Amino acid sequence: MAALAKDKVLLGAALLVALGSAGGFGTLALRxxxxxxxxxxxxxxxxxxxxxxxxxxxxxxxxTWAQPVSxxxxxxxxxxxFTPPEIFYNARSKQFxxxxxxxxxxxxxxxxxGVELVAVRPEPFRLQLIGYVGGEGHWRGTFQNVLSGExxxxxxxRRVPNLALTIKLLEVKxxxxxxxxxxxTRQRVATAVVRDEKAGRDITLTHRERHFTGxxxxxxxxxxxxxxxxxxxxxxxxxxxxxxxxxxxxxTPPSIEVTKEAPTLLQPDRRTLTPREIDLxxxxxxxxTSGP
Numbered sequence: 001m002a003a004l005a006k007d008k009v010l011l012g013a014a015l016l017v018a019l020g021s022a023g024g025f026g027t028l029a030l031r032x033x034x035x036x037x038x039x040x041x042x043x044x045x046x047x048x049x050x051x052x053x054x055x056x057x058x059x060x061x062x063x064t065w066a067q068p069v070s071x072x073x074x075x076x077x078x079x080x081x082f083t084p085p086e087i088f089y090n091a092r093s094k095q096f097x098x099x100x101x102x103x104x105x106x107x108x109x110x111x112x113x114g115v116e117l118v119a120v121r122p123e124p125f126r127l128q129l130i131g132y133v134g135g136e137g138h139w140r141g142t143f144q145n146v147l148s149g150e151x152x153x154x155x156x157x158r159r160v161p162n163l164a165l166t167i168k169l170l171e172v173k174x175x176x177x178x179x180x181x182x183x184x185t186r187q188r189v190a191t192a193v194v195r196d197e198k199a200g201r202d203i204t205l206t207h208r209e210r211h212f213t214g215x216x217x218x219x220x221x222x223x224x225x226x227x228x229x230x231x232x233x234x235x236x237x238x239x240x241x242x243x244x245x246x247x248x249x250x251x252t253p254p255s256i257e258v259t260k261e262a263p264t265l266l267q268p269d270r271r272t273l274t275p276r277e278i279d280l281x282x283x284x285x286x287x288x289t290s291g292p
Contacts, residue, residue: 113260114239117273118219118228120254122212126163129205132172132190139172141192141207168202169193177208216249218256220273231256 124146131142133153140153145163159166175189190207205211219228222239229237235246242262249256253274260269 113269113271114223114242115220115244115258115260115273116223116276117254117256118221119275120216120218120249120251120256122251123215123217125203125205125211125213127160127165127194127205128210129190129192129207131207132170132188139170139190141167141170141190143167143192164197166195166197167192168195216251218246218249220244220246220256220258 126146128144128146129141130144130151132139133142134140140155142151143154143160144151145160147163154160154167154170156167156170170190170192172188172190174186176184177187177189178184192205194203194205195201196203203211215232217230217232220231221228231237231246231249233246233249237244241264242260245259245261247257247259247270255272255274257270257272260271262269
């Protein structure tokens with residue numbers, strides 16, 4: 001009987017919850033019906049066709065940067081924001097050279113320097129052995145006076161007074177000679193030992209190759225001119241009101257460093273010049289021809 005009474009209580013509670021929910025939803029439905037419905041706006045289409053209209057671009061303020069100026073080291077040392085110069089280091093001279101940015105080069109300004117490099121040459125020794133004649137025990141060397149261009153025959157003991165040289169020894173012997181793209185062969189090679197009275201030492205010459213002093217010289221010319229002058233490191237010369245100083249000469253790669261001074265320049269104009277044309281000649285010289 002107790003269980004039956006409990007079930008009746010639960011059923012009554014559920015009935016009351018259902019009646020309350022029905023009453024609540026009924027009240028909401030009546031309120032919704034009482035609210036007047038609004039009128040929907042009517043869409044009106046324009047009679048003209050559609051045309052796209054781009055807005056005006058906003059104004060942009062632009063500024064032009066000033067042209068970069070040369071550094072105190074020289075005209076070619078110019079640094080731009082995005083185009084720095086090309087800097088090269090010469091391990092032998094332990095100095096830097098520079099090539100300015102191409103975008104900053106003014107062709108007229110380059111030509112206005114006034115001097116061009118024609119070629120760089122190693123300095124040959126003033127006497128060269130270029131060949132030989134004769135036979136065993138009677139060899140004569142064919143020598144060339146580089147200063148005068150004279151070619152003469154001489155044996156050991158001959159003195160060349162105008163060159164301050166004495167030929168101490170001359171011999172012709174079979175020596176191994178390596179040929180390009182071939183095997184080594186044995187050929188007669190003329191060798192002369194020459195006493196250099198100016199330097200106080202002996203110089204060995206051979207007819208198979210030219211002998212050089214170890215110094216170099218260069219040929220320079222005015223811009224657009226063919227006539228060239230020979231210059232060495234430390235030389236200075238004038239063209240008009242401008243004075244040019246040869247600061248350095250290099251053979252690898254062929255180049256010279258030149259400083260120009262003129263009344264119209266605010267500071268000395270220092271440049272590194274390379275040959276104006278590619279020189280295909282052999283700077284070391286071809287070996288002389290041998291005798292029989």
